[in-house]
Amino acid sequence: MQDEITTLAFSGRIDASSSTGMEEDLVRVMDEGHRHIIVDLSGVEYMSSAGLRVLLATLKRIKAMKGELRLCGLQPFVREVFDMTGFSKLFTITETVSEAENSIRA
Amino acid sequence: MAEDVITMCESEVWQLVPGTKNVKIFPYFRKVDILSSNSYIISSDRYIVLIDPGGLKEQADLLLREVDRLLLENPRPFIVCLTHIHIDHCYQLMHHEGFLKKKGLSIMVQEEGAISLENRDRQATIADLVRQELGELSADCRLLAANERESGQEIAFDLGGQRCIACYEPLRMDDGRIICCQTIPLSEDERMEFIHTPGHSPDSICIRIGSVFITGDLTFATAPAIAGITGWDRDQLLDTIDKVLWLLESGDITIAFTGHGRPVDVPVLKKTLKYLKKEAEGLAGIERVNPEWVEETAIYGQQLLGEVERLFTIIAGRLVYIAHVLDELEESGEADRLRGLINADMVDEILSDFNQFSADFHAGKYAHLHLTLKAGQIVSKLDRLFEGEVLSTVLDLSLIRRAGRLLQDYSSTFRGFKPVFRPEPADIAGLTGALFNALTVPPYREEDILDAENEQDFMRALILRIAYINPFEKTSITIRDGGPVPPALLDRDRFSDSILFLLEKTAARGATGIILSTCESDGTAVLDIGCSGCKSGLDPRDTAFAVKLLQLSGGELTLRKEKDLLTARIIYPLAQKKCR
Structure with a gap:
């Protein structure tokens, strides 16, 4: 199971109120032992710093599990936030889920 | 003492009106919003008076239940009195069945408000701003009428079949200004006093019963989006504030019941009014709301x-x-x-x-x-x-x-x-060059970390370096000289902010190359921005905001998108028009 790839897709606004849901989903998957995770953000129109913090905490945990985390499908606003905050440097970001899968398997 | 009085003032509880022997009040306090005002029921031997029935049905239901109970116990004329005719104070009076069907109900409104109600004036009632429907309403008693209020005469009102004498009792301030007051008796010993306090609206009144002062919306008269509404008058407001402050000096008033929110004691009211005055003085020339x-x-x-x-x-x-x-x-x-x-x-x-x-x-x-x-x-x-x-x-x-x-x-x-907006003559090519440098040159020197002499300097240099994020890392930005451009009239800081906004938005859409060029064209200074490789154009919200930002800098923006090329042309007037 450890080497299976798990894809989680989120949508809408990821902000103060909704980031908790995203965090719970990601923590649950990691608690189950999954260490290769793709986060599909193609349905996310906005992400606040609360969302960024959740993704950063996930990245740290995945690294500790010696796994891989990929983000994909960033919409213009989310892409902009990642580029403007420096988060693009921390994460491996792909356009699509299949590119993300290939990148983990490579 | 005043604090005790305020603590005693519970919402929706009958209590003796401070400063009276036998008049009772049932306050209905609400949080401050524009949906509905506070309401106050006054019960005396002779009358039941409801001041400002408010804008919400559940509020009116509760108030009417109390009134009906009182009427059953002791039938008396029932009066509804408005501190002014803004719809958050009287919507239910116009629409609630309980009021529409109430027999013997008398409505008291200041004269100008009464006229506006009869004309179903959407501006004077601010029904146009809150987009609410006006109902039919006419006042039975016109308070503080213009041709009577400074005279000192007596007027007879018919209140539910009973004759009531309302007396004008103008007060003269030390500087000679007149405060227009009109009173009606509530019982043998007590009376209700109406004081004309225009400014928030022409028909605004304050009401005094015992040592209670009901201020309507006076204390909200300088609030943003309220100051400037139809009927708002800064000079009248300043005059009213002076007059109310003068009244408060008498010491007869101990507590103020406001149109919205909790009651306040006299020191707080005085402080509020003094602040209000200062604010109103700075509101000359504000836009009409x-x-x-x-x-x-x-x-x-x-x-x-x-x-x-x-x-x-x-x-x-x-x-x-x-x-x-x-x-x-x-x-x-x-x-x-x-x-x-x-x-x-x-x-x-x-x-x-x-x-x-x-x-x-x-x-x-x-x-x-x-x-x-x-x-x-x-x-x-x-x-x-x-x-x-x-x-x-x-x-x-x-x-x-x-x-x-x-x-x-x-x-x-x-x-x-x-x-x-601070327009000044500016060299648009120079400003564009400075912006280009700011975008392409990091704000730190490589050697700063090495040169740091202590831990603090080292940390500062380190943070500065980590903090430098270049959103244009994947975008090549070039600047082209389109020839000399005479000084343009623009706000420099707003110019930089607006152009940065545009460039960040195009970079986020995948722009791989951005060319900035300036020129003079048709007597204007022009900045052209060409962005290639854009996967999409700006969305309507960003476009509208860019147009607004550029407007605030003194310029005019035109955006075009053809295939993956997004072009923006920004024009500014020249600081000096050329003689032909």
Whole structure:
């Protein structure tokens, strides 16, 4: 199971109120032992710093599990936030889920 | 003592009116909003008086139940009196069956308000601003009539078949100014006094019973989006404030029941009025608050908060990023300090709240005025959290400056003024060159870290380096000289902010190359921005906001998108027109 790839897709606004849901989903998957995770953000129109913090905490945990985390499908606003905050440097970001899968398997 | 009086004032509980022997009051206090006012039922031997029935049905239901109970116990004339005719004070009086069918009900309104009600004046009642329907309403008793109020004569009112003598008792202030008052008896020993207090509206009155002073909306008369409404008069308001302050000096008043919110004691009321006066003095020339202004301001607030949200997310996110890198470098103490520079959770909550409100507005739950007020409340909360000076020690100054300016712009607009615009002759090519340098040259020197002489300097240099994020890393930016351009008339800071906004937006859409060129064309100074490789154009919200930003800098923006090429042409008037 450890080497299976798990894809989680989120949508809408990821902000103060909704980031908790995203965090719970990601923590649950990691608690189950999954260490290769793709986060599909193609349905996310906005992400606040609360969302960024959740993704950063996930990245740290995945690294500790010696796994891989990929983000994909960033919409213009989310892409902009990642580029403007420096988060693009921390994460491996792909356009699509299949590119993300290939990148983990490579 | 005054505090005791206020503590005693419980909402929806009958209590003796301070300063009277046998008059009782049933206050209905609400939180401050524009949906409905507070209401007060007064019960005396002779009359039941309901002051301001308010705007909500459940409120009117409760008030009418109390009135019916009193009438059953002791039938008396029932009077509804309005402190003014704004619809949040009288909507239910116009629409609630209980009032419409009530027999023997007499309505008392100041004369100008009475005329406006009869004319179903949507402006005077602010029904046009809150988009509510007016019902038919006519006043039985016109209080403080213009041709009578300074005379001192007696007028007879018919209150539910009973004759009531209302006396004019003008008061002369030390400086000779007259305060217009009219009184009716509530019992053998007690009376109710109506005082004309125009300013918030021409028909505004305050009411005194015993040592209670009911102020209507006087204390809200300078609030943004209220100051400037139809009928609002700054000079009258200043005069009214002086008069009320003079009345308060008499010492007969111990407590003030306001049109919205909790009661206040006299020292607080005096302090509020003095502050109000200072504020009103600064409100000369404010814009008229009409439906057009409200709509425009609501749309602007929404656009502006969209950009505020982006900038605050970037600011908070960048701090998270820097703190993370510092953590990795085992500099957790410094990382924690940076995390504490802004309360990101609170910012998130505030913006999330506005976003929800905005969605409800689009679903038709709120009018433009509500959105305008909500945006004002959000901006004020963010402003309190935003410590630009502290943040600028760590982050890109332009980000901080832009966020601060946006908050200031909405505050000015909301207050009824135009955002600050400082046009001056400027070399557009030079400004574009400076912007180009700012975008392409890092704000630190490579050797700063090596040259650091102590731990503090080292940390500062390190943070500056980590904090430098170049959003144009994957974009080549070039500048082209299109020949000499005479000085243009523009606001320099706003120019830089607007162009940065445009460039960031195009970079986020995947622009691989940006060319900036300036020239003179048709007697204007022109900046052309060509962005290649754009996967999409600007969305309508960003386009509208860019147009507004450029307008505020003194320019005019035209955007075009052809295949993957996005072009923006910005023109500014020349500082001096050329002689032909």
